[in-house]
Amino acid sequence: MGTDSSDGPCWYQNRQRRISIDDSQVIAFLNRIAVDLAKRREFAVVVSSDDAVRTANRQFRGISKTTDVLSFPDGEDGRLGDILISAGRAQAQAARYGLSLEDELKTLALHGLLHLLGYDHETDDGQMGAQETKLRKRYGLPSGLIERAQS
Numbered sequence: 001m002g003t004d005s006s007d008g009p010c011w012y013q014n015r016q017r018r019i020s021i022d023d024s025q026v027i028a029f030l031n032r033i034a035v036d037l038a039k040r041r042e043f044a045v046v047v048s049s050d051d052a053v054r055t056a057n058r059q060f061r062g063i064s065k066t067t068d069v070l071s072f073p074d075g076e077d078g079r080l081g082d083i084l085i086s087a088g089r090a091q092a093q094a095a096r097y098g099l100s101l102e103d104e105l106k107t108l109a110l111h112g113l114l115h116l117l118g119y120d121h122e123t124d125d126g127q128m129g130a131q132e133t134k135l136r137k138r139y140g141l142p143s144g145l146i147e148r149a150q151s
Contacts (some may be wrong), residue, residue: 001129004082006117009034009035009038009040009041009042009043009117010029010030010034010038010042010043010044010045010049011042011043011044011045011047012027012044012046012105013045013046013047014046014047015048015052015089016047016048016049016052017050018087018100019063019087019091019101020090021087021101021105022101022102022122024099025102026045026106026109028107029139030045031111032139033109033110033113033139034065036064037113037117037135038080038116038117039075040079040082041079041080042078042079043079043080043082043083043113043116043118044081044082044083045082045083045085045112046082046084046085046092047082047085047086047087047090048084048085048086048087049086049087049088050066050086050087050088050147051066051082052086053066053067053068053070053084053085054066054067054071054087054112056084057070057119057129058070058098059137066086066088066089067086067089068085068086068089068090068108069083069084069085069086069108069109069111069112070083070084070092070112071084071112071113071115071116072084073085073116073151074116080113080116080117081116083108083109083112085105085108085109085112088090089102090104090105090108092107096132097142097143099142103141103142105121106137106139107141107142107143110132110135110136110139110141112125113130114128114132114135115128119131126136137146
């Protein structure tokens with residue numbers, strides 16, 4: 001079932017089979033941000049189906065619809081937490097914004113990691129948006145999620 005990588009502080013698994021993803025591109029990016037941003041603290045990224053993300057969103061947030069990315073902070077033993085990404089939503093958003101699927105997955109992972117690092121765009125008066133924009137540019141990624149939501 002999909003690709004699994006656990007080299008270094010970031011664990012990655014592609015748990016869906018319907019959408020073709022160049023997992024090596026995503027893993028390379030995750031390993032980079034694990035060092036640069038997470039300071040080698042552990043986190044996991046799982047790419048899954050829309051149904052799995054919808055179920056998690058309903059179970060943990062009480063919202064019965066799919067979303068693109070969910071973050072689950074941990075904090076135990078210095079572990080940052082988990083990021084769950086919908087492959088279907090990522091594919092649709094990539095097509096909508098003229099991006100590669102892999103760039104959209106990287107953008108979603110970056111957004112999710114910022115949440116694990118304590119940012120919250122719903123309450124922080126633009127701090128997460130500014131950080132996401134700065135990091136997106138550093139890593140050569142196209143428009144970020146917060147920028148899209150504001151346009």
